[in-house]
Amino acid sequence: MTDHGDLDQSLLNPTRLSIVSVLAANHWAEFSYVREAVKLSDSALSKQVSALDKLGYVQAEKGYVGKRPRTWLNLTDAGRKALSGHITALQHIAAHAGNPGPSNRPSSEE
Amino acid sequence: MYFLCRQQHESQASTETHETLAPLKDNREGVFTMQSHPTPEEAAKALNEVNERREQAAAPDAHPAWTLWALGAVAIGYGVVSDLRPDLSTPLLFVLVAAALALAALPRWKRSGSAMGYQRSPSSHPVGMSGRARMMRTGVMLVLMALAAAAGLIMRSFDVPYPTTIGITVVVLTIPLWRGLLNRAARDPKA
Structure with a gap:
């Protein structure tokens, strides 16, 4: 039986999908890096991160490096699973039109 | 829209x-x-x-620039020691390899990685890189190493002074060139 994946309604938001996709490739990323990557303001990214945190997809950890505050983001196992299922579902949808889209391999950085 | x-x-x-x-x-x-x-x-x-x-x-540019140049400086230092004190080259090599492994592992953790200037964890297996691209990247690295070894042998055969220092210095100074080659090899358009 072919697994068509589960379309995650919260990941239909392109901003959240971008954030989760950036985090999927790394064990951790600083808030500033994700902000630059998806080109959002601090407050906009904070809102999205909070929403993803409530869903259990993203973990945000605050700390200090020396005297400089830092916020680190990482994708949780639930987030990776949701992204993987969402990608599979998108591939299935795109393939139905004869347009398979790019090949998206599951992240090897688990 | x-x-x-x-x-x-x-x-x-x-x-x-x-x-x-x-x-x-x-x-x-x-x-x-x-x-x-x-x-x-x-x-x-x-x-x-x-x-x-x-x-x-997952692009292979997660490493801060200073890490590459620090690595280059250490490599040149090793070359100088190898040429001037060949008896110290082997123990020094072990120390440097151990230090390099430790430094390579540190960015995996958030705090130590951020302290070293990393904004994200470096990826040893970049997502999206096909097996073919990885093989090409490995091939480029092997070719570079073979060229360096061959250059060292040639210099020694012609009694060029300080061959290890010269060879390593040339490699370090051409870091931008072979780094670009490695990155290009990693980006396989057919991936």
């Missing part, structure tokens, strides 16, 4: 939505609407976005 879609969603998600969101890419055309079930075209666009983000995040 894209801005409007994102702003509408932002206003639904929060009471403070006054930021104008910049496009993720300047040449983006159209967006998928916030439907519960995207069309095939929207799904393909979303998949493109996912691919681009993951390749961007």
Whole structure:
């Protein structure tokens, strides 16, 4: 039986999908890096991160490096699973039109 | 249309939505609407976005520039010691390899990685890199190492003074060149 994946309604938001996709490739990323990557303001990214945190997809950890505050983001196992299922579902949808889209391999950085 | 879609969603998600969101890419055309079930075209666009983000995040440039130059300086120092004190070259090599392994492991953790200047964890297996691309990258590295070894042998056969120092210095000074080669080898268009 072919697994068509589960379309995650919260990941239909392109901003959240971008954030989760950036985090999927790394064990951790600083808030500033994700902000630059998806080109959002601090407050906009904070809102999205909070929403993803409530869903259990993203973990945000605050700390200090020396005297400089830092916020680190990482994708949780639930987030990776949701992204993987969402990608599979998108591939299935795109393939139905004869347009398979790019090949998206599951992240090897688990 | 894209801005409007994102702003509408932002206003639904929060009471403070006054930021104008910049496009993720300047040449983006159209967006998928916030439907519960995207069309095939929207799904393909979303998949493109996912691919681009993951390749961007997994690009082999996570290492701060200073780490490469520090590595180069240490390598040149090793070359000098090898030429001037060959008896120390082997123990020094063990020490340097141990230090390099420790430094390679540190960025895996958030605090130590950030302290070293990393903004994200470096990826040893970049997402999106095909097996063929990895083989090409490995092949380029092997070719470079073989060239360096051959150059060292040639210099020794002609009694060139300080061959190890010269060889390593040449490699270090050409870091931007072979780094570009490695990155190009990693980007396989057929991946």
